Amino acid sequence: MPTEHTITLRVRYPEVDAMGFLHHSRFFQYFEMGRVELLRSHGVSYADLERQGILFVVVRVECRYKAPARYDEELTLLTRVVKQTHVRIDHTYELRRGSTLLAEGSTTIACVDREGNLRQIPDFSSSAPQ
Amino acid sequence: MPTEHTITLRVRYPEVDAMGFLHHSRFFQYFEMGRVELLRSHGVSYADLERQGILFVVVRVECRYKAPARYDEELTLLTRVVKQTHVRIDHTYELRRGSTLLAEGSTTIACVDREGNLRQIPDFSSSAPQ
Amino acid sequence: MPTEHTITLRVRYPEVDAMGFLHHSRFFQYFEMGRVELLRSHGVSYADLERQGILFVVVRVECRYKAPARYDEELTLLTRVVKQTHVRIDHTYELRRGSTLLAEGSTTIACVDREGNLRQIPDFSSSAPQ
């Protein structure tokens, strides 16, 4: 029952700033892609969940930046589930270029319905949680 | 019955690219702000329209770039309605830094309902159209 | 000597707007990725060109939107060189979901040095131009 997943991505031109570095805000967009692909690796589509009214909102994020990422570099992102309750999931993230650690992050997401009320995270069948 | 409007805006850090220039895709985000503020100058909130199921989708855009815009520069954007039918509006845009013309653009937007079907543009009371 | 190239990409969550559609400004970011990958398919890295002081700036863009793209959809983008002079290249783009055409675009880019002066496009060895 894997609760981690690695994706590869390439830094796009409009994602870097005037210093030529991936903007610090963009790392959280990559982390979100990591969560979505971890879920997909379990056969679950986040787009489908949304259509069913099962939404995840981000309640806390944190990131420590170790080294810059530049345009067109190919990076790997490891996403891990480190804690899960009935309504919340904690993930951690490691973004690397080759073996160089660029950033470490963590987030807490909560499951809500369309009205924004907390709701129980569905059992993703026999598969591991997001 | 004014059908043009000027706004002032400042280029944000993550909007410029590695060359230090406002990314060419961002100009269309500024043009959209110009349309929204032109509408607001007539007492109409686009956010309210959306809540009523009156949506505008972009069907065509065009832009010619004359000179770059850089981080933190203060720019003015002139937005004009140049043509309107029952379901479509054509706008033009001039983005300037002082008297220097940076870009000229044009767009066509169409009025649709939530299902994406064309619908008649509402009469914005006695005020001019978007 | 191929002068066209197709890439596959997936719509990311923060790229869609409140209507759930890929924002019209983002299409130009995809077109840019198409140009970069067309170049890479000829063994040329745009990041390397920039480091050598060979820059491409966008001088004109145009796009016609036919149908919306939504979060998480997998799209294909066909990028073509349709005209080239000593200093300018015209590209066209077709963005599709399966066989459905979502948008058709065209751009003109110009080759400049670090000071922004027009310069001749280098001969990309025996390979086709960007």
Place this chain on the structure above:
Amino acid sequence: MPTEHTITLRVRYPEVDAMGFLHHSRFFQYFEMGRVELLRSHGVSYADLERQGILFVVVRVECRYKAPARYDEELTLLTRVVKQTHVRIDHTYELRRGSTLLAEGSTTIACVDREGNLRQIPDFSSSAPQ
């Protein structure tokens, strides 16, 4: 010697996601604007600093989200300097809609030269530091 500053900003259309909420990654772009305007309130332009080779890189960020922000809402952001060493500054942020707290954040930025080496933060004359 004020070390806090409040700005007002309006949520732009392409900044909200498919849920209609300001995307969680965007808050850090607002926080950056808060830092830049705090600095400007002391008569210092960050764009000028960059031209002089005095850069600030983000080494740590954190944010807790309390309530969503929606398209076109007018928000206020309070930015505070809470700690400063020779090379680092810690800021905190409070983003509100009226009296409702939407998010609380904190960041650490470090002063570097063009090569990315730590350098001493310049004395911003008699004014307070960024």
